[in-house]
Amino acid sequence: MYPPKFDYLRADSAANALELLAANPDAKVMAGGHSLIPAMNLRLADPGTIIDIGRVADFKFLSANDGYVGIGSGTTHAEVAASSDVPSALSEAAGLIGDPQVRNRGTVGGNIAHADPASDLPTVLVALDATISTVSGSGTRMIKAGDFFVDLFETALNDGELVAEISMNQDGANTGSAYAKLSNPASRYAMVGAAARVTVEGGVFTAVSVAVGGLTPKAQAAPSVGAALVGQAATADNIAAAAAAVQNDLGDDVMGDIHASADYRRQMATVFVKRALTKATERAG
Amino acid sequence: MGNYVGKSMKRVEDPRFIQGQGRYVANLKIYGMTHAAIKRSPYPHAKINSIDTAAAEALDGVIAVFTGKDLADSGVNPIPCGFTPPDIKLPPHHALAIDRVRHVGDGVAVVIAESAYIAYDALDLIEVDYEPLPAVVDAKAAAQPGAPQVHDEVPNNVSFTWAIGDEAAVNAALAACDHVVELDLINQRLIPNAMEPRAAAAQWDSAMEQMTVWTSSQNPHTIRLLLSAFTLGIPEHKLRVISPDVGGGFGSKIFHYAEEVIVPWAARKIGRPVKWVATRSESHMTDAHGRDHVTHCKLGMSQDGIFQALHIENYANMGAYLSLFAPMIPTALYHTLMAGLYKTPVIYGVTYGTMTNTTPVDAYRGAGRPEASYVLERLIDIASRDLNMDPIEMRRKNFIQPDEFPYQTPVALIYDSGNYDAVFDTAVEMADYSAMRAEQAAARAAGKLVGVGVSGCIEASGAGPSAAVVSLGAAIGLYESGAIRVHPTGKVTVLTGAHSHGQGHETSLAQIVGDELGIPISDIEVIHGDTERLPYGVGTYASRSMAVGGGALVMSAQKIRDKITRIAAHQLEAAVEDMVYDRTTGTVHVKGAPDKAKAFGEIAFAVTLANNLPAGMEPALEETSYFDPPNFTFPNSAHIAKVEVDKDSGEVTLLDYVAVDDVGNIINPLLVEGQIVGGVAQGVGQALWEHGAYDAEGQLLSGTFMDYAMPRADGFPQIRVGRTVTPSPSNPLGVKGAGEMGTIAGTVTVVNAVMDALAPLGVRHLDMPLTAEKIKAAIAAANGGSN
């Protein structure tokens, strides 16, 4: 595979990355390179310059404090998968990405900035109501995951703005989270991904947050499922009934391809939301 | 028992492969080397109005750009087809298309540049004016009236019709049967995907007028013959073809490919070495694909399940051009296997080979035989359900019995040996079949969809008796060469016309020669893959290397032993008849006097000194033999799989897999087990995941690994491998082929298991790959459309 010609620059700090970006408006930053390089090799992307942020220490951290966990955008999928500080849904999803090589190179920041509709992490971050912090020449911003993902391969990031950190609540007391995925048999990306976080107190759901991805142009919150479940007893029947409510939140734009039609994916949204809820509920207890 | 044969030994090749020291064509660096990239058609079918190469030629670093017309004008001939049944319509296959492109990926121009990067940049600068034409994709639809015509030379797109058996007799027998199972099925197109993409390089030596071609091929001599006698016309004594380390082939590297013509032609034209290495996307578009049959079949039987007659009508997709062996696969390697393990008295089969706007189809691991077993073993599976009979019991009732070999089938072949009940006994015991069925019953009672699948497959491997393959339509005989060269110090070079591309022949052939001569294998080097170093060879495919290539080496070893024995007798002043060659120690001694002995190394040195040889004897210790076997070998198998289907999603989980194969005598059990396990994975890949898919307009949908689903380790339980041994009488080692049975049986075994899981819902057949969606739809339909 032979990408078109490009220049290569390496940033050694977040500030340096922003400077280089400002000086090279045609540039793209590269973190793990596991989405950018394939696109260049297929000649779908042709940036004149690459700014490598893969070694920027400012973006490489994972720390938990006070029930809150912050993940530097340069943290690899493997590091997230191995962490017991992050919610189970996130480590579970990170562990299901690609293969070990991809998990050792690919980063959380790159994954969400790329915003592939078949990615696993956006779905989880929406369900976990994560906050995405960015840096740019004009300062920092905090964006809710639900607002960050805009459309197919499209985010709320402005030109010259970088993802710095992703943060969220840990799975607290009586709370569990989970991710369930119907993988594309070829690429292993999500054809349907479902993430859920639930809190169960006294055998009753007191908080439920669900999102789905893979079948819609962007990760999609499924508030109808939560609404159907909060206040209900944590039983298999209630979970199954509430899972079906995801259908209300899918919208009209469900995608299909040679591996799975839109109709089938739509049906599977219910099945995989049920699986995610079931696992999350077990973990809450 | 010798020191090596029959023992599991790790491959001598492994250290270089696992340390990244393999020598593949892509690793080749030659002084002055240039790089080629090929402009390929994005259209499945189009007229080429014009090609403008000016901008590409002007790019810095581009040396030349050539089109199909340049090749044709300089006298390059089309790529030939090597299997031509009577009345076949042979459309021309140009290395680069001239006025029409016929599949996505068809080459139209080649760029030669200082680097591969520049060559690829230049591709984007070539302007081709295409006029799109309607395309046809489906094997059967291509033969229907009004279908778009792929070649003017092939009316109705039917290149050939090949039939075997007495159709009237079969129809009469079917009409008289108590029960007839009738089935339409599709054996979907596969993309082989060897680990190493294809590659070719060439260097022209103008002083010596010699061409050297490096190619990732399974059979360098065949490529030299074709380059010389057909495509480029370079005389054979001026043409050297080298296939160095080759990273897998699975059949797809047998054929003479366009790039093997373009690269040497261009190297000579520009006077510099040229290298081309396929990208993975090019592999998907241009490596010969496999399978792609549309079949209608009928099996008739008595009420107690005795098979009476079999009728097969088959459309085989040849793709846009006839690849080297393409017409042989769905004919001589397909219909002739339809007897399976059974005594079905009358069989008729016909195949229509059709041209379509798709990548050419040719041999892919198993080549015709997986397709045959798929038809037969699916029919039997359905029959056993219809007649409420255990599928193993039904098969056993119809087996050819051990005392009936050699067995003449109604479809041309004579089976060499076998004991099918013994194979099944072993499989039934290993799988604990009755416990498996009991677990299945319990799971069903608990509302789960659990299935047990069984198959019994046959293969004709070790091709072949040259007379038989030529009479079936092949253009060349299929023997093999084997030479043994003993050096003065007793070290040995073994030269084989077989080729190793993952099989481990450098190990297994050394084991054979080590035992034949009684010398340590560390004293033996096996050489293959270079026309300059070897006698003529046929190459490796059809699981033929041990049976045929090994046979040739046994013959040469016998000649070496005879000569050593005569020299030892002479030097020890004993009669030749009184000498004993001890094959465990490599010494020759006088019968009854073990101390009157000569060692292998001593004789090797004595031969070189040549001062004490029997009168009239030539001094060298080097022998070459060609083995043309009297018959194919017929490996056979019993495989059993257990699966569970998720009711909600339709996903299949493979729970257990038992593979029992009778591949005759075994040289290296470790390597055979590797072949079986890898083969099963490939077979299951077809059953569950793989599909070389085109849309109706002829666009390749599974053009990368993002869309072509390869089998992966996490889709499998530990595959449990067992064996029985019925030696083959067809070669001196008593071996049968081991390379393809896993693939042949793996596919149908797992499909049968999934259909068994779905049987309570009344599902009779689903076409592969058995995707979750397809299964879920069948479950929903069985439940009256609800989920």
Ligand SMILES: Cc1cc2nc3c(=O)[nH]c(=O)nc-3n(C[C@H](O)[C@H](O)[C@H](O)COP(=O)(O)OP(=O)(O)OC[C@H]3O[C@@H](n4cnc5c(N)ncnc54)[C@H](O)[C@@H]3O)c2cc1C
């Ligand atoms: C074989 C394979 C299988 C895969 N399977 C899966 C899977 O199953 N599930 C899944 O979710 N993903 C999968 N991926 C994608 C993987 O997760 C990638 O690592 C990820 O999508 C991109 O991360 P990266 O660090 O490699 O980003 P890069 O490729 O370096 O960058 C991707 C894009 O993001 C931009 N970018 C990178 N970092 C930042 C930043 N900090 N701020 C702003 N923009 C940034 C880049 O400019 C580029 O446009 C797979 C990838 C491969 C190669």
